[in-house]
Amino acid sequence: MTPKKLHEVDRLSRVVFTVAERSHVDTIIDIGAGHGYLTHLVATQNPSRRVVAIDCEDARTCGSKDRGSRILSSVHHQVPAAMLNFGGYHHRLKLDPTWTSKVEYATARLDPATLSETCGGGKGSRYALVGLHSCGDLSGVTMLTTFLECGDVKAVVVVACCYQRITTGSGPNDAAAGIPLSQTVKDLTSHRNPPFTLTHRVLSSAQLTFASFADSTTIISSFKGHYHRSLFELALRRWSTMHPASFDRLGLNEPASFSSGPSFRVGGLPKACTRNFRAYCLAAAGKMGLLVGEDVEQDLGLGRSLDGLILELQEEFPVERMLPRIALMCVLRSVLGPCVEALVLLDRVKYLEEGLGCGPNGEAKGKVWLRNIFENDLSPRNAAIVAEKTDGGQI
Ligand SMILES: C[S@@+](CC[C@H](N)C(=O)[O-])C[C@H]1O[C@@H](n2cnc3c(N)ncnc32)[C@H](O)[C@@H]1O
Incomplete structure (x- = not known):
């Protein structure tokens, strides 16, 4: 694990723990878990909760499973944490020798209709969806709509990446588009002619950072x-x-x-x-x-x-x-990139707030936060969106 990834999973797992406690979650679902870097740390920090790692690529799920069993075997053989070496870097997990893994693995695409079937847990389960650098639509329409639509999902914590993979549409009201999702951003842009769209090229500039x-x-x-x-x-x-x-x-x-x-x-x-x-x-x-x-x-x-x-x-x-000329274009894109990223994140926050009924009037069914949780120098793609439903809140 690289120092960057270690920093990310360290910070994000602490946020996940706080949210899981506050929302009385019994199952944490790491969506797009990849090799399980976040999954395994979350599992060690939440021994009383089930942790499910979901990835749509089987090779990733297998890699994650393998990594999980190597960690488990090291823990049971009481290898000091400083000696654990996964992927070339000494691992700093503070592992409890009595820890037994509650991690379950599934190769699947996140789908609100089949989530409880994929994750099990039975009736009355309380899920939190979490994702580290979930690419494109996964961190947007897919995870956020699942949070809003599934009654069992009580919280979502997600750090996005790969904005250029967001599905672009023909205009603000194209239902297939991954942006804009919120009525607020749709309304801001709907009067424009030709219609306002964020193209693949514009979205890819959001990916650029000075780093x-x-x-x-x-x-x-x-x-x-x-x-x-x-x-x-x-x-x-x-x-x-x-x-x-x-x-x-x-x-x-x-x-x-x-x-x-x-x-x-x-x-x-x-x-x-x-x-x-x-x-x-x-x-x-x-x-x-x-x-x-x-x-x-x-x-x-x-x-x-x-x-x-x-x-x-x-x-x-x-x-x-x-x-x-290319240098000039790159400078302009990297200056404008943060504005595009801000628009994508604002749209997602507003989409959640609208779905939860947050606003000056009426009882909100939950809360939404946007926070920079990683050190910018180490990990510039660092904005986490967190949303929690008010206890018992049904949308
Ligand atoms: C950028 S990687 C991040 C992996 C991991 N979270 C990390 O930080 O190391 C994104 C992962 O999401 C998975 N993925 C993409 N779309 C998905 C979907 N709709 N459902 C489940 N997994 C998905 C990909 O296979 C990939 O492993």
Whole structure:
């Protein structure tokens, strides 16, 4: 576990404990538990409560289960806490040798309709949903709606990440969109024409922090990444006019699909593929299913035309001329990023407050908080949303 993760689980687990006590919760459900870093610490701190780790990826659930049993075996063999070494870092958990794990594991997608079936616990259970760096819609519409809709869920504690994975919509009233969720933000933006939407590109700027540019090596590699990514988008636009059938097959025939939308996601590439534009293009085109292999000669002429385009674009947009522009764009995005993040978080807080009936009139059925709980230098994605239903409160 890295020092960053250790700091995060240490702080967040304390918040989870306080909320679980206050809301008289008997089951803590770690949603998107990953390898269980938060789960296992929460389990050691809440020995009288069931802890359920849910992740939609089976490999993560298996890894988490394995980690849990290694911790348990170390505890039972009374290995001093300082000697525990999980993932390269000495673990600072204060483990009680009498601790027996109450952790249960499930590979599932969070769904309000099947939550009690997935988590068990029986009638009258009191759940808290918790999530550390729950990505995209998971920390938004999915977890928050589950909290509001399921009577058994009494509290939610969530730190978000990967805002660029939030489902974007055609306008403020698109029911499929993960933003805006609250009527307050919908009303603020509904008069705009064309309708206000947060695009994938805008949301990804919320992901940027000044820490993203902490040292010069990171800065240069980030600028080069943007340079490759933008040139590749241009290459795709030109390339698609040469081979429309191959692009139609992938649903990449609309110009808009190159700059946004789920079909255009290159995502992470192996480091070796990012050293120059040609390597990047071949790897990215391969990942998108446009090239079968690195052997461009064998790719029915498609690869050969890409090779020509690569040279053409590198001449037209040389790296020395483009990097200063990219630097300016990155600075602007990192300045605006916190505003976008604030809007996403405000929308979520308002959505919860509206669902709980918080406001000047009427009896609220719960409370909502937004707090920075991690040290910014260690973990800049640090805002936790906490909501608790008033005891016995039904929505
Ligand atoms: C960024 S990781 C965070 C993992 C862990 N909480 C941590 O901090 O180390 C997000 C995790 O959420 C899982 N996930 C994403 N959407 C999910 C969903 N709808 N239901 C359950 N798990 C989900 C992913 O498989 C992934 O393991």
